[in-house]
Amino acid sequence: MRERFPAPGLGALTQRVLVGVSREITVLATTYRPGAPEFSREVAETILRRGGTVRVVLATDLLAVDAVSDHAGWLAARGAPPRTADRVPLHTLLIDDDLAVVTDPTGERFVREPARLDALHATAERLWARGVPLAHLPRSRPRTEQVLRLLAEGLTDEAVARRIGVSVRTVRNDIATTMTGMDAHSRFQAGVRAAQLGLI
Structure with a gap:
């Protein structure tokens, strides 16, 4: 039986694509949208359970948003601690090696062209390598x-x-x-x- 990810506001195509993630999802987050797949615990948990990798790079100022800080701590507790960067150029969701979803004020764009995917992956690798690993310091401490x-x-x-x-x-x-x-x-x-x- 295939998993389903109920994510409010997401198009059916995006939901279908996320169901098919097999190896890795990389998130470059510049903004927070409630219900977005990049902040979905169900999506991350399912990918991790399959043995996949979840990598998240957050724009540093996003940590001021309680929901983002909580999600970062949740990821860290599951062995997938996010990293932060002062400047994240594009809000992007990289799915395996063959698709990216770029979100801007006009909406979501799917990117499949190899040259553009390579450029997005190179950006993600640079940000991940330079990002500051995030420790979850629980509010209870x-x-x-x-x-x-x-x-x-x-x-x-x-x-x-x-x-x-x-x-x-x-x-x-x-x-x-x-x-x-x-x-x-x-x-x-x-x-x-x-x-x-x-x-x-």
């Missing part, structure tokens, strides 16, 4: 953000622990978790990424 802010102010682990009333070990665990989630190899790199994401 504001302490992590406090730790990041206090470290950015130059406080030691011990001073941070005293300030927020936890053990030094807890502070160090928060730092280690944050570094892992941000794919950072140093505290400095974690700080830079936290600043890029507006966390500090």
Whole structure:
């Protein structure tokens, strides 16, 4: 039985195309549209369950939208953490190697021409390679953000622990978790990424 993706506002052709995704979907997101396939958990879950790959590059300012931030965290929890980029040129959905859906103010355009597909894939690869891996810092853990802010102010682990009333070990665990989630190899790199994401 073939899966169906009920996505409000999508044309029947787009829905049929998404049902056929077999290997990979790459999203370059410049805007948020409720019900759009690039933000559909059902679409992503089905592709991941098939053993496919879901790659999402978000324009950094989209993280200010609660629904986008929640979706990013959901993807990260499933092993498909999105990346962010300051400038994403086109809102694009790349499906396997043979189709792209480009969305602009005039609507959705399907791209199948090999030369244009190659150009879109090259853009997606560049953005993915340069994108900042997104750590999901759940809203239920504001302490992590406090730790990041206090470290950015130059406080030691011990001073941070005293300030927020936890053990030094807890502070160090928060730092280690944050570094892992941000794919950072140093505290400095974690700080830079936290600043890029507006966390500090």
